[in-house]
Amino acid sequence: AATAVGAVMSYGAVSLPGEVSYISSIAPIALALGVPIAPLGLLVAVEMVPDIFRTVGNVTHDVALASIVDRQTRSSPKS
DSSP: OHHHHHHHHHHHTTTSOHHHHHHHHHHHHHHHHTOOOTTHHHHHHHHHHHHHHHHHHHHHHHHHHHHHHHHHHHHSOOO
8 A cells, every 4th residue: 555655646746845745755655554754854854965965966967968958059050
């Protein structure tokens, strides 16, 4: 049951910000497993640190890809 809940919740949490998606993904799985969700507040505070690094990686990837596309489109002949 927890696997099914986790799969469904992971699709719905894609567009949510980091901490919100963390809670919205983990809380239903914890409830399905019968695990208390009270400690999730502490985990949100700790989750902020890796979230910063994920954001830096995401932005770096976006900027690198945008610069590559820009270079490719500038050098291609216009029709």
